[in-house]
Amino acid sequence: MTTYRAPLDDVRFVLHDVLDAGRLAGLAGLQDATPDVVDAVLDQAARLAETVLFPLNQTGDAEGCTYDNGVVRTPAGFPQAYATYIAGGWTSVTADPCYGGQGLPALLNFVVDEFMTSANMALAMVPGLSHGAYHAIAAHGDDALKATYLPKLADGTWTGTMCLTEPQCGSDLGLIRSKAVPAGDGSFRISGTKIFITAGEHDLAETIVHLVLARLPDAPPGTRGVSMFLVPKHLPVDDGGATRPGARNGVVCTGIETKMGIHGSPTCTLVFDEATGWLVGAPHKGMRAMFTMMNDARLAVGIQGLGVGELAYQNALAYARERRQGRVPGGRADDGVAADPIIDHADIRRMLMTMKAQLEGGRALAYWTALHVDLASRHPDPARRRAADDLVALMTPVVKAHLTDLGQDIADLAIQVHGGYGYIRETGIEQLLRDARIARIYEGTNGIQALDLVGRKLGEGAGRLLRQVFHPIDAFLADHRDDPVAAPLTGPLAKAFGRLQLATGLIARTALKDPSEATAAAHDYLKLLGLVTVGWLWARMALAARAKAGGPGADARFLDAKVKTATFYMQHILPQAAAHAAAIAAGAGSVMALDADAF
Ligand SMILES: Cc1cc2nc3c(=O)[nH]c(=O)nc-3n(C[C@H](O)[C@H](O)[C@H](O)COP(=O)(O)OP(=O)(O)OC[C@H]3O[C@@H](n4cnc5c(N)ncnc54)[C@H](O)[C@@H]3O)c2cc1C
Incomplete structure (x- = not known):
């Protein structure tokens, strides 16, 4: 059996001591988001995740979802847990107060997401999608759609999908081939x-709100001809001001997938047969509308990597403390037992340090990016809003890909720490x-x-987006150039940052001549940018921990571990930057050397 405790101390350290997230309370509409309120919300979220969602994680996986003639049932306990979730207002954290929301920062919602995902990824996906649908309709829907659907998505009685x-x-x-034909009354048949x-x-939930990409009859080919439609499972009925689900619309689920993981999450085939829908946003501009949902969802998926990684790390650590095998050279030999705890072995330490360094660094990356989501939408200075928006645009693919890679690597290491007990089902x-x-x-x-990242974001505005990351790293290194205490951190960081700058210049130059050079380098470039940005955040975390140590009420062990883990990151993980830089420098030649039929 696995166990889970929300990592409140680490989250608070990142939010308050590193990112100064309390500054969000100074922005219009976020006055309530003071550090005290944020901490209180996180305490409650932790309790819900630990006591309501987490107990259903393993049972939900074992039981899975079932399908019977269009009806899908989630595992036992999921409907009650979801009811508790929405009763606590967790679907409305960031929603606009005029639609019944709490108007709290996006950053806070991402942290709540992390806890819920660690506790039960399959169940947490449902409100995650509703959250994305809410924001897509809020950004692109007309007033009637907003009035009908946003309060229901905010209170969680209706859920959302992206189709x-x-x-x-x-x-x-x-x-995309799905079609939308105007019905003549302002609606469409999908x-x-x-x-x-x-x-x-x-x-x-009572009903489901599908956001569907489809083509109008006059649509140009390709993505330029895709429009977004809102298609409810039930057509809404207005009962004297109160909206409720009415007759079934023309959409049915014809089956669910049998799949590798997230068994508690139904993955559905939906057939739309002249279903009634309404256009969201302008005709043929569906990609723009859907990107509002997808960008939000991409950050949320990055958080999924973090959430699952946290659960894996916690359980690997607990097991490593308790499992005894072998003797460590010069080991404890303390209590007459035949073997030492495996946490004393260097190879287990290597794995635990790797997990911890990647996880806590990944958390800083995710929340630093999420903080800028709020700055991009609320900062009073338009230039700061634009800069924050640029940063989010640049880092969204990095958060999504780098953190989900880490989540899988950490889960894999957790199995290795458990040995054979990690491979069998019982331990979870x-x-x-x-x-x-x-x-x-x-x-x-x-x-x-x-x-x-490489094809769109790097070149945008002649590197304008990239400056949002390069400038602060440059400034940080300049500020600490003569600081001998910071040197073990800033030395490796400066070296890796230099490699990133060179690789950026190389890609910019070669891509102009041959775009396939950039596409062949894309994976390595994303990893390089992720590694270096997390390296910079680790250096900041170590310095924040040093500054806090010795202060009133400081947790000396926690802060000391931050400094030591930062050093591990610089010495054992950041050097991977050299390998990625070398692969980029080698170019596309050997990647594309074999003809397709030569494999
Ligand atoms: C459990 C689950 C839940 C999902 N939930 C949703 C959902 O809610 N809504 C929804 O709409 N979809 C959903 N999806 C679909 C998911 O988003 C797609 O599977 C995903 O986008 C990849 O598409 P594909 O499977 O067709 O792979 P393909 O697009 O066929 O890709 C196959 C491989 O080719 C690569 N590739 C493709 N194009 C290029 C290119 N231009 N350059 C380089 N490499 C390329 C890909 O990276 C991949 O490695 C879900 C899928 C699963 C399995």
Whole structure:
């Protein structure tokens, strides 16, 4: 059996001591988000995650979802847990108060997401999608759609989906075939088949609000001809001001997938047969509207990597303390037992330090990016809003891909720490690797994230987005150039940052001549940017820990561990930057050397 405790101390350290997230309370509309309020909300979220969602994680995996003639049932306990979740107002954290929301920072919602995902990734996905649907409708829907759907998505009684994928159309959304025909009354008739739709049908909520990509009759080919439609499972009825689900709309679930992980999350095939829907945003501008949902979801999927990784790390650590095997050279030999705890072995330490350094560094990366989501939407200075928006645009693919890679690596290491007990089902560890795996695939595979970074984000505004990361790292290194205490951290960071700068210049130059050079380098470049940015955040964390140590009420052991883990990151993980830089410098030649039929 696995156990889970929300990592409140670490989250608070990142939010308050490193990122100074209390400054968000100075922004219009976020006055309530003081550090005290944030801490109180996180305490409650931790309790809900630990006591309501987590006990259903292993049982939900074992039981899975069932399908019977269009009806989908989630595992035992999921409907009650979801009811408790919405009763606590957890679906409305960031929603606008005028639609019944609490108007709290996006950053806070991402932390809540981390706890819920650690506790039960399959169940946490349902409110996650609703959150994305809420924001897409809020940004692009007309007033009538907003008035009908936003209060229901905010209070969680209705849930949301995103319906993009079709049998012939995955990464390439230009291949969408679903059709939308004007009905003459302002609505549309939507027809087509969508596959792999998370929570497309379930027994958790009164009804489901599908956001569907489809083509109008006059649509140009490719992604420029895709529009977004809101298609409810039930047509809404206005009962004297109160909206309720009415007659069934023309959408049915024809099956659910049997799959590797997240068994408690139904992955549905949905057939739309002249279903009634309404346009969200402008005709043929569906990609823009859907990107509001997808960008939010990409950060949330990065958080999934973090959440599953945290659960894996906690359980590996507990096991390493308790399991005894072998003698350590010069080891404890303390109590007459035949073997030392495996945590004393250097190879187990290597794995635990790797997990801890990647996880805590990844957390800083995710929350630093999420903080800028709030700055981008609320800062009074338009230039600061733009700068924050640039940073979020640049780092979204990095958070999504780097953190989901880490989540899977950490789950894999947790199995290794457990030995054979990690491989068998009973301990619950192998579930984490199976659950984490999908996060590298959906919301755009990690390969597609790398292409987005290199193909779109790097070149935008002649490197304008990149400056949001390069300038603060440069300034940090300059500020600490003569600081001998910081040198063990800033030395390796400066070296890796230099490699990143060179690789950026190289890609910019070669891509102009041959775009396939950039696409072949994309994966390595994303990893390099992720490693260096996390390195910079580790240096900041170590300095913040040093500054705090010795202060009133300081937890000396926690802060000392931060400094030591930062040093481990610089010495054992950041050097991977050299390998990625070398692969980028080698170019596309050997990647593409074999003809397709020579494999
Ligand atoms: C459990 C689960 C839940 C899901 N939930 C949803 C959901 O709620 N809504 C939804 O719409 N979809 C959902 N999906 C679908 C998911 O988003 C897609 O599977 C994903 O986007 C990849 O598409 P694909 O499977 O068609 O793979 P493909 O697009 O066929 O890709 C196959 C491989 O080719 C690579 N590739 C593709 N194009 C390129 C390119 N141009 N350059 C380089 N490499 C490329 C990919 O990176 C990948 O490695 C879900 C899938 C699963 C399994």
